[in-house]
Amino acid sequence: MSQKTAVFVHAYCLFRDGSRLTVMSEVSTKEAVKLILKGEASYLILSAAYHTWRKETELKKKIATEAGVALDAVIVITEVTDSYDEARKALEIMRRLRVNTLIVVADKWHIRRAAQALRFYLPGVKVVPHPITTPRYEFTAEPSRIKSVRAGYAPLWILWNFLLYLLAPFLLRKQ
Numbered sequence: 001m002s003q004k005t006a007v008f009v010h011a012y013c014l015f016r017d018g019s020r021l022t023v024m025s026e027v028s029t030k031e032a033v034k035l036i037l038k039g040e041a042s043y044l045i046l047s048a049a050y051h052t053w054r055k056e057t058e059l060k061k062k063i064a065t066e067a068g069v070a071l072d073a074v075i076v077i078t079e080v081t082d083s084y085d086e087a088r089k090a091l092e093i094m095r096r097l098r099v100n101t102l103i104v105v106a107d108k109w110h111i112r113r114a115a116q117a118l119r120f121y122l123p124g125v126k127v128v129p130h131p132i133t134t135p136r137y138e139f140t141a142e143p144s145r146i147k148s149v150r151a152g153y154a155p156l157w158i159l160w161n162f163l164l165y166l167l168a169p170f171l172l173r174k175q
Contacts, residue, residue: 004042004043004097004098004099004100005041005042005043005101005102005103006041006042006043006044006045006075006093006099006102006103007032007035007036007040007041007043007044007102007103007104007105007130008032008047008090008102008103008104008118009028009029009032009044009045009046009047009060010047010083010086010106010107010110010114011025011047011048011049011053011056011077011086012024012025012028012107012140013025013056013140013141013142013151014052014055014059014140014141015138015139015140015141016138016139016148016152017141018052018055018141020059021059022138022140023134023135023136023137024107024132024134024137024138024151025060026063027132027133027134027135028106028107028132029060029063029064030063030067031105031130031132032044032103032105033063033064033069035105035130036073037067037068037069040103041101041103042073043073043074043075043097043099044069044073045075045076045090045093045102046060046061046064046074046075046077047077047080047086047089047090048060048076048078048079048080049079049081049142050080050081050141050142050143051079051143052141053076053078053079053080057078061074061076075093075097077090077093083110083114083117083164084117084121086117087114087117087118087120087121087122088121090102090118091122094122094125099125100124100125100126101125101126101128102122102125102126102128103128103130104118104127104128104129104130105130105132106129106131107131107132107134107157107161108131108132109158109161109162110157110161111129111130111131112129112161112165113161113164113165113168114129115127115129116165116168117168117172137151137152137153137154137157138151139151139152140152
């Protein structure tokens with residue numbers, strides 16, 4: 001079996017007014033594109049959330065294609081609602097592409113929980129964390145006011161991810 005690698009970008013949503021990607025989303029997409037262009041992966045998997053997934057996808061694809069990533073190397077996971085839904089939806093893509101290594105580009109505070117969820121749903125896939133640092137946190141266009149606000153303040157974002165990382169074994173068992 002040949003080794004196939006993909007790079008995965010989480011759905012960090014649109015800015016609260018829906019006009020653009022959040023800085024976190026833009027930075028993680030650009031970092032994933034760099035990995036593709038360096039030849040570290042064959043596929044770019046973009047995750048996009050909620051009712052704004054089409055716009056998020058469009059903006060992320062634009063970053064990728066303008067940098068030189070072939071459109072046929074880009075796969076999109078649509079309408080995700082949380083990290084566990086995202087990981088569940090990634091399973092079918094991994095099987096279809098026969099990917100056995102997944103480089104996960106995620107915020108440094110989110111990477112442990114994101115990798116944990118992906119490892120749970122993708123037991124045959126090697127999950128390689130690739131943390132990024134976002135220059136700022138922003139309110140997001142999410143249905144949940146709590147999630148939107150937590151994304152806008154670094155202390156809330158860090159606390160949210162830390163607590164959910166600790167709760168993940170229980171939450172994953174319930175899945």
